[in-house]
Amino acid sequence: MSHTPLLSxxxxxxxFGGGRYPWGARRPLLHALQSVSLSMAQGETxxxxxxxxxxxxxxxxxxxxxxxxxxxxxxxxGEDLADLVRRDRRALARRLQYVFQDPLxxxxxxxxxxxxxxxxxxxLRGLERDARRxxxxxxxxxxxxxxxxxxxxxxxxxxxQAQRIGIARALAAEPELLVLDEPVSALDVxxxxxxxxxxxxxxxxxxxxxxxxxxxxxxxxxxCDRVAVLYFGQLVELAPVSALFKxxxxxxxxLLLRSAPLPGKPSRVSELQEGDLPDPYRPPAGCPFQDRCxxxxxxxxREMPPLAPIGDAEGHSVAxxxxxx
Amino acid sequence: MGRERDDxxxxxxxxxxLNNHLAVSGLLLLLLIGLLALAAPWLPLPDPDATAxxxxxxxxLTPGYPLGTDALGRDLLSRLVWGTRVSLAMGISATLVAALxxxxxxxxxxxxxxxxxxLLMRGIDMLMAFPYILLALAIVAVLGPGLVNALYxxxxxxxxxFARNVRGVTLGLARQPFIDAARLSGQSRSRILLLExxxxxxxxxxxxxxxxxxxMILETAGLSFLGLGAQPPQADLGSMLGEGRKxxxxxxxxxxxxxxxxxxxxxxxxxxxxxxxxxxDPRLKSGALSRPLPRTRVERAQTPTxxxxxxxxxxxxxxHTGFSIGRQRYHAxxxxxLDLASGQTxxxxxxxxxxxxxxxxxxTGLxxxxxxxxxxxxxxxxxxxxxxxxxxxxxxxxGGAVCHVFQDPLxxxxxxxRVGDQLVEAIxxxxxxxxxxxxxxxxxLLAEVHIANPAQRMRAYPHQLSGGMRQRVxxxxxxxxxxxxxxxxxxxxxxDVTVQAQILGLLQRLRQQHQVSILFVSHDFSVVSALCERxxxxxxxxxxxxxxxxQVISAPAHPYSxxxxxxxxxxxQGPLQTIPxxxxxxxxxxxxxxxxxxxxxxxxxxxxxxxxxxxxxDGRSVRCLFPLQAxxxx
Numbered sequence: 001m002s003h004t005p006l007l008s009x010x011x012x013x014x015x016f017g018g019g020r021y022p023w024g025a026r027r028p029l030l031h032a033l034q035s036v037s038l039s040m041a042q043g044e045t046x047x048x049x050x051x052x053x054x055x056x057x058x059x060x061x062x063x064x065x066x067x068x069x070x071x072x073x074x075x076x077x078g079e080d081l082a083d084l085v086r087r088d089r090r091a092l093a094r095r096l097q098y099v100f101q102d103p104l105x106x107x108x109x110x111x112x113x114x115x116x117x118x119x120x121x122x123x124l125r126g127l128e129r130d131a132r133r134x135x136x137x138x139x140x141x142x143x144x145x146x147x148x149x150x151x152x153x154x155x156x157x158x159x160x161q162a163q164r165i166g167i168a169r170a171l172a173a174e175p176e177l178l179v180l181d182e183p184v185s186a187l188d189v190x191x192x193x194x195x196x197x198x199x200x201x202x203x204x205x206x207x208x209x210x211x212x213x214x215x216x217x218x219x220x221x222x223x224c225d226r227v228a229v230l231y232f233g234q235l236v237e238l239a240p241v242s243a244l245f246k247x248x249x250x251x252x253x254x255l256l257l258r259s260a261p262l263p264g265k266p267s268r269v270s271e272l273q274e275g276d277l278p279d280p281y282r283p284p285a286g287c288p289f290q291d292r293c294x295x296x297x298x299x300x301x302r303e304m305p306p307l308a309p310i311g312d313a314e315g316h317s318v319a320x321x322x323x324x325x
Numbered sequence: 326m327g328r329e330r331d332d333x334x335x336x337x338x339x340x341x342x343l344n345n346h347l348a349v350s351g352l353l354l355l356l357l358i359g360l361l362a363l364a365a366p367w368l369p370l371p372d373p374d375a376t377a378x379x380x381x382x383x384x385x386l387t388p389g390y391p392l393g394t395d396a397l398g399r400d401l402l403s404r405l406v407w408g409t410r411v412s413l414a415m416g417i418s419a420t421l422v423a424a425l426x427x428x429x430x431x432x433x434x435x436x437x438x439x440x441x442x443x444l445l446m447r448g449i450d451m452l453m454a455f456p457y458i459l460l461a462l463a464i465v466a467v468l469g470p471g472l473v474n475a476l477y478x479x480x481x482x483x484x485x486x487f488a489r490n491v492r493g494v495t496l497g498l499a500r501q502p503f504i505d506a507a508r509l510s511g512q513s514r515s516r517i518l519l520l521e522x523x524x525x526x527x528x529x530x531x532x533x534x535x536x537x538x539x540x541m542i543l544e545t546a547g548l549s550f551l552g553l554g555a556q557p558p559q560a561d562l563g564s565m566l567g568e569g570r571k572x573x574x575x576x577x578x579x580x581x582x583x584x585x586x587x588x589x590x591x592x593x594x595x596x597x598x599x600x601x602x603x604x605x606d607p608r609l610k611s612g613a614l615s616r617p618l619p620r621t622r623v624e625r626a627q628t629p630t631x632x633x634x635x636x637x638x639x640x641x642x643x644x645h646t647g648f649s650i651g652r653q654r655y656h657a658x659x660x661x662x663l664d665l666a667s668g669q670t671x672x673x674x675x676x677x678x679x680x681x682x683x684x685x686x687x688x689t690g691l692x693x694x695x696x697x698x699x700x701x702x703x704x705x706x707x708x709x710x711x712x713x714x715x716x717x718x719x720x721x722x723x724g725g726a727v728c729h730v731f732q733d734p735l736x737x738x739x740x741x742x743r744v745g746d747q748l749v750e751a752i753x754x755x756x757x758x759x760x761x762x763x764x765x766x767x768x769x770l771l772a773e774v775h776i777a778n779p780a781q782r783m784r785a786y787p788h789q790l791s792g793g794m795r796q797r798v799x800x801x802x803x804x805x806x807x808x809x810x811x812x813x814x815x816x817x818x819x820x821d822v823t824v825q826a827q828i829l830g831l832l833q834r835l836r837q838q839h840q841v842s843i844l845f846v847s848h849d850f851s852v853v854s855a856l857c858e859r860x861x862x863x864x865x866x867x868x869x870x871x872x873x874x875x876q877v878i879s880a881p882a883h884p885y886s887x888x889x890x891x892x893x894x895x896x897x898q899g900p901l902q903t904i905p906x907x908x909x910x911x912x913x914x915x916x917x918x919x920x921x922x923x924x925x926x927x928x929x930x931x932x933x934x935x936x937x938x939x940x941x942x943d944g945r946s947v948r949c950l951f952p953l954q955a956x957x958x959x
Binding site: 034051052058064066089090093097098101102105106107108109110111116119120122123124158159160161166170171172173188189190191192194196197215216217218219221222254255258259260261262263277 | 347393501503506507508509512513520521522525623676677708789791792821822823825826829844845848849850851852854855888889890891892893894900901902903904907
């Protein structure tokens with residue numbers, strides 16, 4: 001492992017809206033991501049966890065270059081990602097690929113699987129016809145689909161199969177890092193297991209690095225090395241997966257863990273609504289979790305806690321004034 | 326069954342069009358006229374422009390002049406055929422030009438967005454704001470009268486229709502994930518526009534063409550009528566009409582004949598155009614044209630009789646529900662039995678497409694009909710057979726004693742009414758109370774499902790609430806009329822884990838407080854086990870295992886249940902199990918056990934005949950010849 005991380009985010013912030021209307025009134029400003037810093041080493045799987053609306057997908061789009069941060073810097077092997085995109089967006093697409101949440105929506109309904117998979121081979125790898133044919137066959141085999149599936153249209157596939165096609169398309173570029181945006185949340189449990197096992201095999205065979213986004217902690221626990229917990233656009237806890245599951249330090253991580261249903265276990269959460277997510281147009285001063293936090297104190301309302309190292313587990317940090325013991 | 330798919334077994338587009346009699350008559354009319362117009366040079370017609378002052382204004386049916394002659398003695402039949410040829414050619418080429426330019430503008434504007442979009446569309450708006458006849462007059466005034474200039478004028482005037490329609494669709498498509506995916510696959514913007522967006526916009530362009538073609542022919546006729554289009558002596562329908570106008574009272578046939586031709590032509594185009602639109606419009610395609618019946622059609626061979634007094638609140642016996650699409654029959658549910666006692670919770674678990682939703686929707690006849698129908702079985706609720714009950718009785722039960730809570734609370738609440746009004750409506754539909762009383766009851770219901778500030782939330786619109794709160798509102802609505810049974814169909818699947826846990830807790834408390842039974846449908850064993858006492862596992866339209874939830878989870882008897890439980894990731898367990906293969910197609914169910922092709926324990930006998938339910942004791946049963954023993958893995 002080299003010293004430069006594969007991917008690093010430094011104070012990445014993304015706003016939407018903002019500025020002023022032509023007639024001078026202020027335009028509402030939405031904070032999607034606030035000053036997120038983290039880095040990924042080659043070969044690891046980093047889980048990104050949080051509720052809907054917490055900025056997970058915004059972060060994913062920033063990382064693959066579909067969107068640009070309002071401020072802060074994303075680096076790929078020490079090089080500015082924005083520069084890379086500007087110079088050659090295909091060069092970036094050869095290193096970083098994206099697997100979408102809704103597998104069917106990510107495939108053009110009017111193009112065959114063959115056409116969908118061929119596109120990256122032509123435009124990103126510049127392969128000739130014969131080489132493409134060979135590659136397509138190996139690709140289909142690697143995601144456990146038959147070669148005759150190539151001539152079919154997306155609607156002829158089940159969700160699990162469609163997601164495997166999505167993975168095949170991402171792999172066609174031979175990337176180093178795959179951003180998996182809720183790759184299994186639209187699938188049935190049986191399909192989910194298939195796709196998760198496939199992802200694990202591919203990672204081992206191809207030496208991939210995964211950024212795995214999910215709202216399901218039990219899935220994250222299975223596939224990830226480290227977990228980043230995102231709440232309201234801010235990183236609230238970052239820890240090795242075993243440390244987080246054994247002893248979550250942020251009250252929000254704890255709530256997430258308690259909420260996950262387990263087969264054969266009754267629910268462990270009270271049905272009472274513990275406050276809502278803050279209004280993203282008017283973020284509160286202090287900790288964003290204050291409304292829902294059982295440990296809230298006066299300081300939490302005033303001061304946003306910084307992400308700081310905690311405990312004995314290496315690489316465990318939490319953004320909380322009063323972390324759980 | 327929610328997803329719309331066109332399989333090979335569905336009737337093809339061509340056959341659907343042929344089923345539409347009006348469209349077919351329009352098509353035949355057009356074909357006839359089109360052939361006539363095309364064949365004009367070879368037909369034994371006199372020269373349409375040859376004048377013969379001696380034979381002027383002959384009435385129709387004169388020997389040698391089947392439709393008579395006009396003021397210059399020209400044969401009207403010949404002029405009609407040649408004139409139709411010109412009008413059709415004009416209308417079609419003007420439409421094609423407008424379609425090409427308009428679609429291009431729409432595509433670029435919708436895809437580029439931002440400033441280019443604004444600029445292009447404001448230009449289109451200006452074009453639209455101009456009275457079209459004035460614009461056409463201005464163009465003709467500058468370029469001089471003539472057919473080609475009239476064509477430009479009409480094409481230009483109609484560009485906005487195409488530009489606006491295409492831009493709207495493109496705008497929606499440009500934000501689709503598959504466009505992002507194409508971008509990440511290295512395609513350039515122009516290729517994305519051409520290869521990814523255009524094929525999806527094409528139906529809209531065809532629809533717009535088919536609905537504007539008739540209009541364009543009328544406009545061409547209008548310009549020629551004013552003398553701005555076809556110049557004498559050339560015939561086109563509009564100019565023929567114009568020439569006959571002066572003689573309308575003395576010799577009406579000179580203007581009536583071209584008038585009738587315009588009418589027939591435009592009528593034919595519009596009839597066909599409507600047919601094409603019905604065919605291609607995705608909204609109409611999804612079944613909006615076929616109005617569903619107020620309840621699912623019941624086509625039972627015999628009415629079942631009650632063998633013994635029902636002891637449970639809900640008893641479903643041998644339920645068969647299916648869908649007829651084209652010539653295919655999809656057996657979504659075949660032979661489901663279930664019992665639910667008062668105050669109990671029963672979970673139904675299975676993969677998507679296993680028929681769990683269809684089974685519970687059949688209870689109150691909510692399966693859309695057509696294409697759905699119930700072909701066998703019986704549903705007893707509190708001793709009343711529902712499938713044979715009169716509609717009024719069923720409607721009184723829906724939202725009264727039996728309530729549904731669906732997966733997507735945003736889709737099940739009306740977006741334009743306040744939450745309070747919707748609750749009040751639900752209450753007043755079943756109870757004879759004043760609006761003020763109903764409002765108070767509704768407020769109490771919101772408090773009951775633990776919505777903070779109920780008085781304030783009553784005035785909120787659904788989009789102003791979070792997903793979890795919306796589902797609470799739906800549950801409050803289900804509780805409005807003291808139900809005996811709540812049917813919850815994946816009520817937490819669309820929610821975050823934290824909210825899911827709260828909703829499950831809420832349902833649990835309500836069940837205990839109100840002694841209401843809950844029928845809970847989910848694809849997730851872990852969610853079901855958080856709420857339910859008993860569980861049914863469904864596969865390919867059948868119940869394959871039933872029993873108490875702890876027993877089924879700790880020692881599943883059916884290999885399918887065992888595999889399904891093994892798929893759930895739980896902390897600190899070995900590798901995830903998977904189920905090889907996929908569920909069978911519902912129109913071609915295999916002989917014998919439907920799970921046999923995927924079953925690791927399959928034996929010859931499994932595929933030989935019907936596999937019945939076997940009782941295992943402890944209220945458990947399983948549909949398997951070789952059930953798993955406790956502790957055995959499949």
